[in-house]
Amino acid sequence: KQRNQLRVREYQTYQPYFKRINLRMENYPAIEEVDDLDLISDEELEETYLERIAGLKEMFPSPVRTGTSYICGATKPSSLWLYHFLRDAIWITTTSAIILALPLAIEVTQIQAADDLKKARNEKLFEAKA
Numbered sequence: 001k002q003r004n005q006l007r008v009r010e011y012q013t014y015q016p017y018f019k020r021i022n023l024r025m026e027n028y029p030a031i032e033e034v035d036d037l038d039l040i041s042d043e044e045l046e047e048t049y050l051e052r053i054a055g056l057k058e059m060f061p062s063p064v065r066t067g068t069s070y071i072c073g074a075t076k077p078s079s080l081w082l083y084h085f086l087r088d089a090i091w092i093t094t095t096s097a098i099i100l101a102l103p104l105a106i107e108v109t110q111i112q113a114a115d116d117l118k119k120a121r122n123e124k125l126f127e128a129k130a
Helices: 002-020 049-059 062-129
Strands: none
Touching: none
């Protein structure tokens, strides 16, 4: 870049001379024009990710872009469908487990409590006899 800038400066310096002897810039490919963006260093340029992706548009053929667009477009509805399906499945599983297993768990707990009371009563009875 610096070399190009020097060439442009040299051209600007000697431009009146070139005009006088009728030389044109097209005849000298070593002398290049410098855009304003070329004068700004790469570190100072800030480019968003969207601009970078848009810049890659020319790099990929149309079928690749179309396929990528289709996949990205199908991702959101698929994700929403999966979310709703899992939410419903978890709800059905949880409520079914509560309805079917909770009464059984309560009944088992009551039976264990009754057995514990019988054991405690039998121990007191056998202690009194001995």
